[in-house]
Amino acid sequence: xxIRYLFITSAIFxxxxxxxxxxxxxxxxxxxxxxxxxxxxxxxRLLGTEAQNTHFDLYxxxxxxxxxxxxxxxxxxxxxxxxxxxxxxxxxxFVKSNTQHQEIDRDFAKYTANxxxxxSIPLKTPEGYTPNDASVxxxxxxxxxxxxxxxxxxxxxxxxxxxxxxxxIQAYKTDGTFLWEINLGRNIREGAHYTQFLVYDLDRDGKAxxxxxxxxxxxxxxxxxxxxxxxxxxxxxxxxLSGPEFLTVFDGQTGAEIHTVNYQVPRFSGSLHPTAxxxxxxxxxxxxxRIDRFLGAVAYLDGKAPSVIMSRxxxxxxxxxxxxxxxxxxxxxxxxxxxxxxxxxxxxxxGNHNLSIADVDNDGKDEIVFGAMTVDDDGKVLNSTGYGHxxxxxxxxxDPANPGLEIFDIQERxxxxxxxxxxxxxxxxxxxxxxxxxxxxxxxxxxxRGLSLNIDPxxxxxxxxxxxxxxxxxxxxxxxxxxxxxxxxxMGIYWDGxxxxxxxxxTVVSKWDWKxxxxxxxxxxxxxxxxxxxGTKKNPALVAxxxxxxxxxxxxxxxxxxxxxxxxxxxxxxxxLYTLMxxxxxxxxxxxxxxxxxxxxxxxxxxxxxxxxxxxxxxxxAKPKIxx
Numbered sequence: 095x096x097i098r099y100l101f102i103t104s105a106i107f108x109x110x111x112x113x114x115x116x117x118x119x120x121x122x123x124x125x126x127x128x129x130x131x132x133x134x135x136x137x138x139r140l141l142g143t144e145a146q147n148t149h150f151d152l153y154x155x156x157x158x159x160x161x162x163x164x165x166x167x168x169x170x171x172x173x174x175x176x177x178x179x180x181x182x183x184x185x186x187x188f189v190k191s192n193t194q195h196q197e198i199d200r201d202f203a204k205y206t207a208n209x210x211x212x213x214s215i216p217l218k219t220p221e222g223y224t225p226n227d228a229s230v231x232x233x234x235x236x237x238x239x240x241x242x243x244x245x246x247x248x249x250x251x252x253x254x255x256x257x258x259x260x261x262x263i264q265a266y267k268t269d270g271t272f273l274w275e276i277n278l279g280r281n282i283r284e285g286a287h288y289t290q291f292l293v294y295d296l297d298r299d300g301k302a303x304x305x306x307x308x309x310x311x312x313x314x315x316x317x318x319x320x321x322x323x324x325x326x327x328x329x330x331x332x333x334x335l336s337g338p339e340f341l342t343v344f345d346g347q348t349g350a351e352i353h354t355v356n357y358q359v360p361r362f363s364g365s366l367h368p369t370a371x372x373x374x375x376x377x378x379x380x381x382x383x384r385i386d387r388f389l390g391a392v393a394y395l396d397g398k399a400p401s402v403i404m405s406r407x408x409x410x411x412x413x414x415x416x417x418x419x420x421x422x423x424x425x426x427x428x429x430x431x432x433x434x435x436x437x438x439x440x441x442x443x444x445g446n447h448n449l450s451i452a453d454v455d456n457d458g459k460d461e462i463v464f465g466a467m468t469v470d471d472d473g474k475v476l477n478s479t480g481y482g483h484x485x486x487x488x489x490x491x492x493d494p495a496n497p498g499l500e501i502f503d504i505q506e507r508x509x510x511x512x513x514x515x516x517x518x519x520x521x522x523x524x525x526x527x528x529x530x531x532x533x534x535x536x537x538x539x540x541x542x543r544g545l546s547l548n549i550d551p552x553x554x555x556x557x558x559x560x561x562x563x564x565x566x567x568x569x570x571x572x573x574x575x576x577x578x579x580x581x582x583x584x585m586g587i588y589w590d591g592x593x594x595x596x597x598x599x600x601t602v603v604s605k606w607d608w609k610x611x612x613x614x615x616x617x618x619x620x621x622x623x624x625x626x627x628x629g630t631k632k633n634p635a636l637v638a639x640x641x642x643x644x645x646x647x648x649x650x651x652x653x654x655x656x657x658x659x660x661x662x663x664x665x666x667x668x669x670x671l672y673t674l675m676x677x678x679x680x681x682x683x684x685x686x687x688x689x690x691x692x693x694x695x696x697x698x699x700x701x702x703x704x705x706x707x708x709x710x711x712x713x714x715x716a717k718p719k720i721x722x
Contacts, residue, residue, distance in 0.1 A: 142676025274349030315349015408445020477521025525573030530564030591667030
């Protein structure tokens with residue numbers, strides 16, 4: 095059997111260096127049909143490989159009779175409100191376009207009589223477990239997304255004693271078909287800081303893989319054990335501080351192990367069973383708190399192919415490994431370690447509970463924004479503020495007046511920089527806000543949350559705000575205080591059709607009314623028996639541009655833990671944008687959204703009503719084509 099690839103691009107890019115293009119996912123239209131107040135709302139993708147002026151015709155089929163719904167070609171939108179539809183009937187919708195590669199139009203939206211205003215994915219939730227973070231990727235190369243779900247049982251923070259249940263990762267198709275289950279086993283602890291699962295097409299064959307930290311007793315999707323399943327390294331406090339640690343790539347279609355290597359870096363070099371003294375000297379404690387803080391991401395370090403980033407530690411020692419996956423093998427690209435040199439030691443303790451991936455120096459290659467420190471594509475530190483550890487992080491074109499990208503970062507403990515706004519390329523701090531609440535334990539206690547979203551049209555750029563440490567109010571991208579009140583501080587979402595961001599807090603989508611300085615609720619998933627995750631973090635399972643037009647969908651678990659429900663907007667919009675999933679920075683943001691304390695993704699361009707033209711993605715896609 096030979097596998098060939100159909101490369102899909104548009105003529106506009108053929109004059110540009112091929113090496114500057116990134117291979118992104120092959121996607122079909124992602125057409126969806128949702129009941130709306132005045133009919134059925136139908137929307138679909140404009141792909142990053144297509145011309146902005148691609149025209150569409152929408153068709154509806156009923157009882158084998160097909161009808162074209164639009165009179166003139168649809169040139170300015172990727173949605174249509176079918177006011178002639180009867181919500182009590184069954185329909186099939188599809189679009190035809192003038193794009194070069196017609197196979198991407200071979201996608202259909204089934205509307206069933208009295209359809210619910212959400213997509214339901216029934217789950218096989220293990221007893222005692224709760225659906226938690228989710229990710230999406232095309233696991234089988236058919237141009238549609240599958241869902242990869244982290245199911246959590248008993249869970250503990252690193253600072254808490256007590257045994258946990260093994261983390262379970264499952265895969266589903268969006269029609270509810272169960273694909274596989276990976277059980278990471280008792281030698282992987284459950285909690286927000288332990289298992290960072292990354293789902294992406296790592297070898298560029300058109301089908302995604304999943305990569306995670308594993309250990310003796312991990313069972314793959316085919317039932318095969320990794321290492322020795324008889325081993326038990328859980329100590330009397332419920333921590334796992336000894337035994338081998340691995341990094342494994344699993345097949346996305348089957349969950350089968352593809353390749354396993356030793357995790358870099360280990361707890362202590364030269365020993366699988368380090369002493370308490372050795373761990374304390376290296377990581378800051380021997381209790382399993384600071385030593386087991388893991389982050390992960392995917393980055394295009396050479397500008398062409400994705401690499402896996404996996405790290406350990408951010409309070410004291412920080413070690414970060416970059417891995418390439420080629421010919422079904424993981425190979426170490428580089429290793430950054432604060433303990434490897436006296437120069438690197440000054441970068442200890444700069445990491446957040448999250449990270450971001452972006453091309454901050456505009457060289458076509460990604461950097462790792464690791465909290466207060468940014469690591470270049472070659473594994474060397476590009477810049478660092480030295481401000482230390484924080485809880486929230488945002489990277490994007492947050493200030494269009496400042497060249498390139500900016501970073502809004504908050505510090506959990508730092509007296510004069512509880513939050514700061516910096517230039518991403520140079521690390522230059524453009525403005526900062528001091529922590530304002532005194533604590534005997536830490537002198538100053540920094541904020542625990544922070545957001546940077548474009549929510550106020552009176553000011554260019556994204557507005558910034560933080561919660562905790564006495565920080566109150568909204569600030570412009572220039573650091574000017576523009577409101578004394580705080581909107582919610584959790585996530586963002588594009589929902590209502592304008593180019594301002596909405597605020598996502600728990601199960602609620604709301605709009606910040608800058609005139610009255612209060613939030614207007616658009617939608618609450620609690621009305622559909624849904625719940626958010628992660629305690630006061632109040633995250634959905636996922637927020638991403640999953641299908642339909644460029645607006646984002648939001649995914650929640652139901653209160654009984656037996657379903658995932660996906661919600662999509664039915665509000666018309668005058669804007670036609672490329673699918674956000676073909677913006678490389680945004681797409682990699684979906685990969686790391688589940689990592690640590692969940693943060694919303696950002697595009698690498700500024701999105702606002704004042705922008706006359708949204709940049710076209712410099713990408714191509716490859717669809718697997720299998721010949722027998």
